[in-house]
Amino acid sequence: MRLFKQNVITFISLMFFWILLTGLDIQELIAGSVIALTLTIFFPKSSALFPEFKLSxxxxxxxxxxxxxxxxxxxxxxxxxxxxxxxxxxxxxxxxxxxxxxxxxxxxxxxxxxxxxxxxxxxxxxxxxxxxxxxxxxxxxxxxxxxxxxxxxxxxxxxxxxxx
Amino acid sequence: MDSLIQFLFSASFYLILISMLMSFIRLIIGPTVADRVVALDSMTIVSISIIVYLALFYQRSIYLDVALVYGLLSFMGVVAVARYIEGGLK
Amino acid sequence: MMELIGGIITFLGAIFLFLGSLGILRMPDVYNRMQAGTKATTLGSILFFMGICFMESQWIGKLVLLILFIIFTNPVSSHALARAAHKAGIKLADQSVMDELAAKKGEIDD
Structure with missing residues (x-):
């Protein structure tokens, strides 16, 4: 459960940086979400960006x-x-x-x-x-x-x- | 109004050029390696600003990507030189 | 109006970049140069990019990315350099009053 939460945070932050880099275009968004999802699935531990941040x-x-x-x-x-x-x-x-x-x-x-x-x-x-x-x-x-x-x-x- | 904006922009460009020159003097005369790398680091930041200025001047947003990649590479370069001064990886 | 605000902020950023380089030229030793260099160039470039944001509002994404990048990497690189310089044995300027780190290293060597 904790790992799942971390993965969600990683995905959201990767997408955030992607949107900052490319802007809000529907094709760019699809490509970015595919890449972010791949990264989050294949590197679940090492790609955790803020592992010690308490979410509250x-x-x-x-x-x-x-x-x-x-x-x-x-x-x-x-x-x-x-x-x-x-x-x-x-x-x-x-x-x-x-x-x-x-x-x-x-x-x-x-x-x-x-x-x-x-x-x-x-x-x-x-x-x-x-x-x-x-x-x-x-x-x-x-x-x-x-x-x-x-x-x-x-x-x-x-x-x-x-x-x- | 327009001439004031023009003046502000050209004045900031000249200020940036002068600061590049001053860092370059420190790069040449700096007595130790660390001095030179500090000067080089600040020159990189100044040149990133120049690239962004040129992107505005020529209205090309592609230059912003150049600035991003240049910043990344310069950070790696400074850290690598710092490791080298320190005496290698241990 | 937006262009005027952008111009003023850009000019302020350029002034800070200028003062940072002046500090690099004038300060007596490498650590003080780093202090001037890191702080003034960080705020200078942030203000410069913010001013450009006011001029070209559709570039705001990439410029925010650049600002975040500079805030995070600039102190790290200056810290790495300061640490390396101290390890390499570069002395502090003559008017320095104390050096706890050298004292700590001396204790270990004994």
């Missing part, structure tokens, strides 16, 4: 909230980097800090690392289990807990509900 109303709401927070942070980070770049002296105070995450699933950790890379002044350099090593353009605290609260916490609370 609560996680959907959290995911949408996450997208909003993420977009806002992306714009903020760009303005921040732009100001630093055009400043004549380049005001940076860089260093690599270590933070910890509570997330368990692999996909959640990937999403978290990607979000950290795209948010103000931080870049994930290395991940090792639950430890993340992050290059911070303006180190304001050397402590693990404070750095975790400043960098990770704003995304973690949404991703924790979605992926666990």
């Amino acid at each position: 109303f609560n996680s959907m709401i959290n995911f949408i909230m996450f997208v909003f927070v993420f977009s806002f942070e992306l714009i903020k980070s760009n303005v921040d980097v732009a100001l630093r770049v055009v400043h004549p002296k380049i005001p940076i105070n860089p260093g690599i800090v270590k933070v910890k995450t509570k997330l368990k699933s692999r996909l959640g950790r990937v999403m978290l690392a990607n979000s950290i890379t795209l948010t103000p002044g931080t870049l994930t350099v290395e991940t090792d289990g639950e430890d993340y090593y992050i290059h911070w353009i303006d180190v304001s605290s050397r402590d693990i807990e404070t750095a975790t609260r400043k960098i990770v916490a704003k995304f973690e609370k949404y991703l924790e509900v979605c992926y666990g």
Whole structure:
């Protein structure tokens, strides 16, 4: 039953990308559904796109909230980097800090690392289990807990509900 | 109105060309391999934008496919070079 | 009107692409260059493609695909590069204040 649900998700997402690529034409839709169905039947396990995403109303709401927070942070980070770049002296105070995450699933950790890379002044350099090593353009605290609260916490609370 | 839109579009094209040039300078002078690959990565994104701009300019939607495939290949290339710098697969 | 909005958004995207390349040229070491390069080019190209969406509304599918693709692959490639650069032993700039990762590697070597 669980595998069936995953296959349905895989089929729907494959069809979604196909429609984005080709548009809504009836012949294209038929060809795309045949290809998507073949892929889902022959590769049921390896083609699961979001294996650890929890499908529930609560996680959907959290995911949408996450997208909003993420977009806002992306714009903020760009303005921040732009100001630093055009400043004549380049005001940076860089260093690599270590933070910890509570997330368990692999996909959640990937999403978290990607979000950290795209948010103000931080870049994930290395991940090792639950430890993340992050290059911070303006180190304001050397402590693990404070750095975790400043960098990770704003995304973690949404991703924790979605992926666990 | 039309001339303003014209101005915005040509100005963005020139800005993109200048940013391509600046990344290219970093590609030439970059002291380490990683610097050069970072410059190349940003040059790829800039050239994807140029391809999309040209698709609008010539009204050819087929150029968008070129941009997609170019993005895919450049991502693979950057990851491959990163593995190479790291010292191969372990 | 739509064309004017599209033009303004495209111009903003081009400005961010320009600033990203300026950061790549000006920043002192490879990690800071990556910071400027990744963030500014990501938002710059997203805004650029969104502006083109306003101009040509029937291209929206492929452009959304391009935007999704860039959001997912750009941080991954920069993370791979940063990791490789640190493993290859490329030093941080002189004004850096700390390096936990090098400390961790030192502990393992001992």
